[in-house]
Amino acid sequence: xxxxxxxxxxxxxxxxxxxxxxxxxxxxxxxxxxxxxxxxxxxxxxxxxxxxxxxxxxxxxxxxxxxxxxxxxxxxxxxxxxxxxxxxxxxxxxxxxxxxxxxxxxxxxxxxxxxxxxxxxxxxxxxxxxxxxxxxxxxxxxxxxxxxxxxxxxxxxxxxxxxxxxxxxxxxxxxxxxxxxxxxxxxxxxxxxxxxxxxxxxxxxxxxxxxxxxxxxxxxxxxxxxxxxxxxxxxxxxxxxxxxxxxxxxxxxxxxxxxxxxxxxxxxxxxxxxxxxxxxxx
Amino acid sequence: xxxxxxxxxxxxxxxxxxxxxxxxxxxxxxxxxxxxxxxxxxxxxxxxxxxxxxxxxxxxxxxxxxxxxxxxxxxxxxxxxxxxxxxxxxxxxxxxxxxxxxxxxxxxxxxxxxxxxxxxxxxxxxxxxxxxxxxxxxxxxxxxxxxxxxxxxxxxxxxxxxxxxxxxxxxxxxxxxxxxxxxxxxxxxxxxxxxxxxxxxxxxxxxxxxxxxxxxxxxxxxxxxxxxxxxxxxxxxxxxxxxxxxxxxxxxxxxxxxxxxxxxxxxxxxxxxxxxxxxxxxxxxxxxxxxxxxxxxxxxxxxxxxxxxxxxxxxxxxxxxxxxxxxxxxxxx
Ligand SMILES: Nc1ncnc2c1ncn2[C@@H]1O[C@H](COP(=O)(O)OP(=O)(O)OP(=O)(O)O)[C@@H](O)[C@H]1O
Ligand SMILES: [Mg+2]
Numbered sequence: 001x002x003x004x005x006x007x008x009x010x011x012x013x014x015x016x017x018x019x020x021x022x023x024x025x026x027x028x029x030x031x032x033x034x035x036x037x038x039x040x041x042x043x044x045x046x047x048x049x050x051x052x053x054x055x056x057x058x059x060x061x062x063x064x065x066x067x068x069x070x071x072x073x074x075x076x077x078x079x080x081x082x083x084x085x086x087x088x089x090x091x092x093x094x095x096x097x098x099x100x101x102x103x104x105x106x107x108x109x110x111x112x113x114x115x116x117x118x119x120x121x122x123x124x125x126x127x128x129x130x131x132x133x134x135x136x137x138x139x140x141x142x143x144x145x146x147x148x149x150x151x152x153x154x155x156x157x158x159x160x161x162x163x164x165x166x167x168x169x170x171x172x173x174x175x176x177x178x179x180x181x182x183x184x185x186x187x188x189x190x191x192x193x194x195x196x197x198x199x200x201x202x203x204x205x206x207x208x209x210x211x212x213x214x215x216x217x218x219x220x221x222x223x224x225x226x227x228x229x230x231x232x233x234x235x236x237x238x239x240x241x242x243x244x245x246x247x248x249x250x251x252x253x254x255x256x257x258x259x260x261x262x263x264x265x266x267x268x269x270x271x272x273x274x275x276x277x278x279x280x281x282x
Numbered sequence: 283x284x285x286x287x288x289x290x291x292x293x294x295x296x297x298x299x300x301x302x303x304x305x306x307x308x309x310x311x312x313x314x315x316x317x318x319x320x321x322x323x324x325x326x327x328x329x330x331x332x333x334x335x336x337x338x339x340x341x342x343x344x345x346x347x348x349x350x351x352x353x354x355x356x357x358x359x360x361x362x363x364x365x366x367x368x369x370x371x372x373x374x375x376x377x378x379x380x381x382x383x384x385x386x387x388x389x390x391x392x393x394x395x396x397x398x399x400x401x402x403x404x405x406x407x408x409x410x411x412x413x414x415x416x417x418x419x420x421x422x423x424x425x426x427x428x429x430x431x432x433x434x435x436x437x438x439x440x441x442x443x444x445x446x447x448x449x450x451x452x453x454x455x456x457x458x459x460x461x462x463x464x465x466x467x468x469x470x471x472x473x474x475x476x477x478x479x480x481x482x483x484x485x486x487x488x489x490x491x492x493x494x495x496x497x498x499x500x501x502x503x504x505x506x507x508x509x510x511x512x513x514x515x516x517x518x519x520x521x522x523x524x525x526x527x528x529x530x531x532x533x534x535x536x537x538x539x540x541x542x543x544x545x546x547x548x549x550x551x552x553x554x555x556x557x558x559x560x561x562x563x564x565x566x567x568x569x570x571x572x573x574x575x576x577x578x579x580x581x582x583x584x585x586x587x588x589x590x591x592x593x594x595x596x597x598x599x600x601x602x603x604x605x606x607x608x609x610x611x612x613x614x615x
Contacts (some may be wrong), residue, residue, distance in 0.1 A: 004410070004413075005411065008410050008411060009405070012396070012407065015398070015399075016396070016398055019398040020398060093394045094392035094393065094394040095394045095395060095396060096391040097357075097362060097388075097392060097393075097394075098388060098389075098390055098393070098395065098453055099411065100361075100362060101360045101361075101362060101378045101383060101386070101388040101390075102383060102408065102411040102412055103294070103381050103382070103383040103384040103386075103411075103412065103413060103532065104380055104411055105380050158289060173294070250395075279364065281323075281357075281363045281364060281365065282357065282362040
């Protein structure tokens with residue numbers, strides 16, 4: 001009964017994403033980024049003449065991670081700006097009135113929207129990520145060691161952000177929720193970079209900035225895990241401890257505990273969004 | 283539970299019984315039953331102790347000035363707004379259970395439908411959400427009923443305002459409801475559309491579908507409603523059948539040569555007002571067949587010259603204005 005409603009709303013959300021301009025803007029941005037990266041990698045290949053040296057591997061991994069960061073940014077922006085309008089926008093415009101007067105629970109509608117957005121965000125990450133891997137393979141002959149895990153972590157990062165976007169959109173206006181979600185995403189990333197610098201300098205209090213922000217909003221933590229899955233595993237031994245400071249290289253894979261926390265975080269925020277939406281006067 | 287009962291006055295006696303009954307004993311016959319609804323928005327009290335019922339198959343009009351709380355009451359009934367106090371039953375089920383809305387169709391005051399869907403897709407979506415199966419042909423017939431048959435495949439985003447309201451009517455009717463709640467269903471419609479809606483309401487009435495209709499078009503309400511509930515400042519100012527509310531008849535007379543004896547005779551027929559040679563006598567709800575001829579004969583006998591005699595019924599509009607202008611005192615009448 002409720003499952004039928006959830007899937008109906010999820011399908012509707014996907015249909016909305018497909019029929020609105022968001023999808024076209026996303027496609028244009030993604031293709032631009034992929035084209036740029038193809039050009040960049042072919043230049044890199046011409047410069048180093050293959051991936052024989054450690055230096056070349058560092059360069060390839062860094063650039064791959066940089067481009068993947070661009071993709072994750074597009075995924076984050078896209079879903080955050082879909083999550084806002086789909087809930088807050090419908091409440092604001094009155095579209096939600098006729099829907100929620102049906103014999104359905106608000107939590108089922110929220111879960112359906114979440115599921116639709118998750119499918120959309122994950123689908124985007126999988127497609128664009130795979131295209132990027134193929135580009136790196138044809139230009140440099142490099143294939144990331146754990147592509148599936150990396151993409152899954154990237155999708156998880158997108159899910160964390162869109163869940164946050166949904167929570168925000170139960171309380172504030174559609175545009176504001178998108179902007180705040182992306183702002184927090186950026187802030188956590190910067191905090192992560194600062195934390196990395198702290199680690200490299202063995203300064204505990206600076207390193208803690210990164211750790212704490214990665215707990216509060218797990219986007220950056222998941223992103224670092226994804227980077228680790230994309231980059232060459234022999235890098236760390238070759239380059240040495242100095243590279244903790246690089247924002248586009250990661251020293252360690254994610255711990256299971258952190259993954260568990262990220263999952264719990266998503267559930268908690270989703271429940272919170274459900275409670276806020278339940279109490280909302282339309 | 284003290285406020286509303288005491289305040290509603292004579293016309294609310296219909297509802298008083300319901301309010302004191304425990305929920306389990308209620309007759310299953312009411313389409314809407316609500317009691318003691320209260321809602322505050324920050325400092326603004328929108329609804330203050332509203333209770334009323336809509337029987338199965340009954341058409342009830344919800345009237346009142348702007349800001350009286352009509353839309354808020356409707357949203358509370360549908361679970362779209364959380365009341366601060368009060369109880370709602372829809373078609374015999376507590377409105378806390380979403381399934382209570384299974385047989386309810388709703389046209390919101392602010393009607394907007396997914397602009398990226400076509401009209402036919404919007405209806406299909408609502409049928410799925412309502413948990414019923416309605417064949418495509420019936421859905422198409424429903425669109426035809428509101429005059430959108432040839433626009434079924436067009437995106438709602440390209441619809442005019444009136445077309446969106448027509449679509450909203452189709453949405454309210456498509457899942458074979460037993461209760462239809464319409465919040466100003468003709469606010470964006472052309473005169474032809476208004477006539478269509480009137481016919482539609484009459485056909486719903488004929489099919490024993492209960493309707494709660496909020497409208498500022500009193501003529502519309504007067505023509506289709508069995509009963510009206512008049513809200514003012516968040517409270518029920520009056521409620522009852524049209525016959526009860528409009529029961530008072532009056533007699534308009536144009537007379538000259540009226541002396542004190544003639545005035546006494548007029549007063550015996552009912553309270554009257556005089557404006558030079560025009561007299562208006564308020565008659566009881568059910569005057570005897572002989573009341574008017576006897577009065578005229580007696581006046582002639584007293585030497586009064588009778589120019590015109592015109593029996594009249596009070597219109598709902600006049601009555602509404604009466605009630606609203608009289609304000610709070612009217613409630614205790
Ligand atoms: N979301 C809201 N926030 C704050 N106040 C509200 C809100 N909705 C309604 N109100 C207040 O509640 C009161 C009743 O509003 P409501 O919309 O129910 O009136 P109405 O009878 O439907 O009026 P109209 O005939 O103009 O549609 C008004 O004073 C209004 O200001
Ligand atoms: Mg209103």
